[in-house]
Each structure stands twice: as C-alpha cells, then as structure tokens.
Amino acid sequence: MRYRRFGRLGWRVGEVGLGGAWLGGRRNEVPIDAAAETVRTALELGVNYIDTAPVYGNYYSERIIGHALEGWRKEVFIATKVGRLPDGFDYSKDRVWRSFEGSLKRLRRDHVDLLQIHESEVAGWEGIFGRGKALEAMKEMRDQGLVRGIGITGADLDLLARAVETGEFDSVLTYNKYDLVTQEAKHKLVPLAQEHDVAVILGSPLHMGLLGDRKEELLRERPSYVTENMVRKLDRLEEVAKEFGDSLAQLALRYLLSDPRVSVVIPATHRPERVAENVAVSEGPRLPEELVRKIESF
Ligand SMILES: NC(=O)c1ccc[n+]([C@@H]2O[C@H](COP(=O)([O-])OP(=O)(O)OC[C@H]3O[C@@H](n4cnc5c(N)ncnc54)[C@H](OP(=O)(O)O)[C@@H]3O)[C@@H](O)[C@H]2O)c1
Numbered sequence: 001m002r003y004r005r006f007g008r009l010g011w012r013v014g015e016v017g018l019g020g021a022w023l024g025g026r027r028n029e030v031p032i033d034a035a036a037e038t039v040r041t042a043l044e045l046g047v048n049y050i051d052t053a054p055v056y057g058n059y060y061s062e063r064i065i066g067h068a069l070e071g072w073r074k075e076v077f078i079a080t081k082v083g084r085l086p087d088g089f090d091y092s093k094d095r096v097w098r099s100f101e102g103s104l105k106r107l108r109r110d111h112v113d114l115l116q117i118h119e120s121e122v123a124g125w126e127g128i129f130g131r132g133k134a135l136e137a138m139k140e141m142r143d144q145g146l147v148r149g150i151g152i153t154g155a156d157l158d159l160l161a162r163a164v165e166t167g168e169f170d171s172v173l174t175y176n177k178y179d180l181v182t183q184e185a186k187h188k189l190v191p192l193a194q195e196h197d198v199a200v201i202l203g204s205p206l207h208m209g210l211l212g213d214r215k216e217e218l219l220r221e222r223p224s225y226v227t228e229n230m231v232r233k234l235d236r237l238e239e240v241a242k243e244f245g246d247s248l249a250q251l252a253l254r255y256l257l258s259d260p261r262v263s264v265v266i267p268a269t270h271r272p273e274r275v276a277e278n279v280a281v282s283e284g285p286r287l288p289e290e291l292v293r294k295i296e297s298f
Contacts, residue, residue: 008198011113015264018039028058052081079171082115083134110146135168157174164193165192200263253278258292
C-alpha cells in the first residue's frame with residue numbers, strides 16, 4: 001500500500017481506503033463476523049482509512065466496524081458522518097450531537113478521526129453554518145477532543161467549493177463526479193481543495209458499481225447517475241483495462257490514483273477478495289499520462 005498525506009490534518013493515509021456502505025451486503029444479509037472479516041482483511045493489507053455513516057445498513061456498518069476493530073492496535077482513521085439518519089435528515093445541533101454519540105457507541109471508540117456533514121446539499125448553507133446547526137456542534141466536539149477533523153460531503157460541487165473556501169473544513173468528499181466516466185470535480189473542486197490544503201476523498205470510485213460488479217444491473221435499471229454518455233464510454237474503457245491487464249474496477253482506481261491531489265479513494269465491497277484486488281492497484285504501476293488523456297477524451 002502506498003500512503004499519502006491527508007490534507008492539512010497531515011495524516012499518513014493508505015491511498016486505497018474502505019467504503020463502508022455495503023459491508024453487511026445490500027440487505028444486511030452478511031452476518032457480523034463475516035462482515036468484520038472484510039474489514040480485518042483490509043486492515044491487514046495496509047488499509048488505514050475507513051468511511052462509514054449511521055445510515056449505511058441502518059447503523060449496521062458502524063456496528064460491523066466497531067466489532068472488527070476490537071483488539072486492533074495499529075493506527076486506523078475512522079470517518080463517519082452526521083445529518084443523515086435512517087429515519088431522515090436532521091442538521092440541528094441537538095440531533096447532530098445525539099447522532100454522534102450513537103456513532104461512538106457503535107464504533108466502540110472514545111473519538112472519531114473525521115466527522116463529516118452527510119449530503120451537504122440537503123443541509124444547505126443554513127443547515128451547515130446557521131446558528132444551532134451542524135457545524136456548531138461539530139466544532140464543540142473537536143474542542144472537546146471527541147473529533148480530530150471536520151469534513152463535508154456531497155454532490156453539489158458549487159456548494160462544496162464555497163464550503164471549502166470558508167476554511168472550516170479539513171476534507172471534502174464527493175461522489176459520481178470524478179471517476180472513469182465523469183471528470184467534473186477534477187476541474188471544479190480538486191484544484192480548490194488543493195489550494196486550501198483540504199483532503200480530497202473520492203466516494204463511489206466505481207461509479208456506484210457501474211465500473212464493477214453492478215454493471216449489468218445498472219445498465220438494466222438506468223438510475224439517473226448513469227447517463228447515455230457514460231454508457232457509451234464503457235466498451236472503450238473495457239478495452240483499455242484489458243490492454244493494461246486490469247479489470248475495469250482496477251482501472252477505475254488506478255486512474256484516480258494517477259492524480260496526486262486525490263488523498264484517498266474508498267471503494268465499497270463486502271468481499272475480502274475484492275478488498276485484496278483493490279489494494280493491489282496501489283501496489284502496481286501508475287497510469288501513464290497519455291493513457292489518462294486518452295481516457296478523458298472518450
Ligand atoms: N455522501 C457521501 O458521503 C458518500 C456518497 C457516496 C459514497 N460514499 C462512500 O464511498 C463508498 C463507495 O461508494 P459506493 O458504495 O457508492 O460505490 P463504489 O465503491 O463505486 O462501488 C461499489 C460496488 O462495486 C463493487 N466492487 C467493489 N470492488 C470491486 C472490484 N474490485 N471489482 C468489481 N466490483 C467491485 C461492489 O460490489 P461487491 O460488494 O459485490 O464487491 C459494490 O457493488 C461508500 O461505501 C461510502 O463510504 C460516500
């Protein structure tokens with residue numbers, strides 16, 4: 001595993017992290033010991049950054065991670081979120097505090113490394129920065145040593161850019177905005193984050209599975225985040241992957257890791273063998289610049 005500096009927090013983070021959304025499977029069908037095995041495998045392979053949220057698996061993801069970390073002594077950075085709960089969205093200071101306290105219990109920790117605002121576009125500016133709203137609570141937590149860094153997540157790049165410019169956030173996470181089939185955030189958000197020394201976390205690096213195991217399912221269902229233009233690129237991307245000796249999923253990670261401004265990519269999986277495939281990308285070669293340009297020209 002290669003490690004990168006995590007923005008101004010200065011942490012040394014494995015460039016392939018673990019996304020926690022589906023640790024328990026799509027319907028929480030994976031028993032907790034088996035799910036914890038995926039986390040343990042990741043840790044043993046050098047992953048030291050795990051992303052989760054209360055809403056993932058209806059609190060199950062945080063419980064799995066708490067279970068998996070029992071007895072693990074090496075440094076690991078745990079990132080969770082506030083504002084989105086299984087029963088809906090709430091960015092009020094009170095609810096953010098309660099949500100966070102629940103996360104600490106499920107994760108079985110006395111602090112969280114990174115606490116992020118979940119889906120900032122739902123919070124809106126007021127829900128983030130208003131009096132008695134999320135950020136106020138998060139800063140109290142940081143002052144009390146319960147949280148080390150504060151981050152923001154979302155898919156509205158303009159809102160994220162404005163938030164980064166306030167200097168309040170240590171990290172920014174976006175998803176489905178920078179991957180093999182779309183590069184919007186590469187030009188809009190990443191340069192700004194670098195300017196402010198804010199860590200860049202790429203969620204959904206496989207475009208929510210379009211570039212991995214869920215390809216056929218998503219081609220059938222065609223959710224709004226899978227556009228015609230993206231679908232048109234897939235055959236050519238498969239060809240590049242084959243030439244390079246990668247699976248499409250591995251090419252997707254290798255492509256993102258060719259950008260040194262990216263702090264960590266966090267593919268999600270509930271299979272230990274997938275974790276190994278994903279980590280292997282970090283150990284292999286980078287994509288040559290001309291191949292990056294070719295991919296972006298599709
Ligand atoms: N607002 C936010 O904060 C936000 C939003 C989106 C995402 N995220 C974070 O980003 C993480 C990842 O996003 P995501 O779950 O949307 O999507 P993703 O990582 O782009 O794709 C996950 C899918 O890809 C499959 N996969 C993983 N590794 C693979 C491989 N090597 N080969 C083939 N298929 C592979 C997984 O299937 P299997 O499980 O069957 O392996 C899963 O179906 C989330 O867990 C979350 O932590 C955060």
